[in-house]
Ligand SMILES: Nc1ncnc2c1ncn2[C@@H]1O[C@H](COP(=O)(O)OP(=O)(O)OP(=O)(O)O)[C@@H](O)[C@H]1O
């Protein structure tokens with residue numbers, strides 16, 4: 285379980301990006317985090333991977349306090365959470381295969397494992413035929429699918445996606461959403477931060493709404509109300 289225990293984040297003394305956020309996310313849930321620009325969605329996600337530290341409160345992943353980990357301990361916990369971003373963050377000089385393999389190399393995995401796992405995740409995202417393509421040879425939707433494959437390859441328990449469809453047209457947006465649903469059905473917790481009202485309404489899953497850094501709605505089968 286992911287547990288935000290009364291978490292606040294203050295970047296500048298005059299305003300809080302998050303205020304007293306308490307949130308539990310159970311294994312295998314699909315949760316959308318919605319809210320206007322500046323509401324605190326990215327801040328919330330960054331704290332889960334310890335890219336930002338809360339000013340107050342604590343964050344736990346299965347009982348491990350993320351906020352209390354040393355730099356040496358962090359990579360192991362970060363590998364349990366796959367990350368996907370709006371701008372893909374693929375390495376331009378590497379092929380799809382190499383981008384995904386790189387995440388496994390960084391995790392210290394052996395070549396045999398890499399050769400076995402990379403085609404598996406490429407197949408899962410429907411891009412086995414683009415294995416040797418470079419990012420500039422891929423469409424936006426394809427780039428995002430490679431990024432999702434990379435996020436999955438170390439078999440994380442959680443995938444967090446921060447506005448993953450922000451640069452995509454409606455058709456590619458749905459391909460990515462369907463893929464996230466499929467990944468969730470295979471047993472991975474999905475946390476999706478998005479502005480996209482249509483996605484959230486159509487998903488019919490849990491919705492947590494942030495407004496000025498506070499949770500103003502948390503509903504199973506929610507709709508985007510802000
Ligand atoms: N590094 C930072 N330093 C100072 N203030 C920051 C920093 N990062 C974010 N903020 C502020 O914290 C608040 C929340 O920002 P955050 O990026 O979490 O919002 P968001 O909901 O992700 O917005 P968007 O939908 O535009 O991505 C905003 O007021 C923002 O200006």
Ligand SMILES: [Mg+2]
Nearest residue numbers: 325326327446
């Ligand atoms: Mg954001």
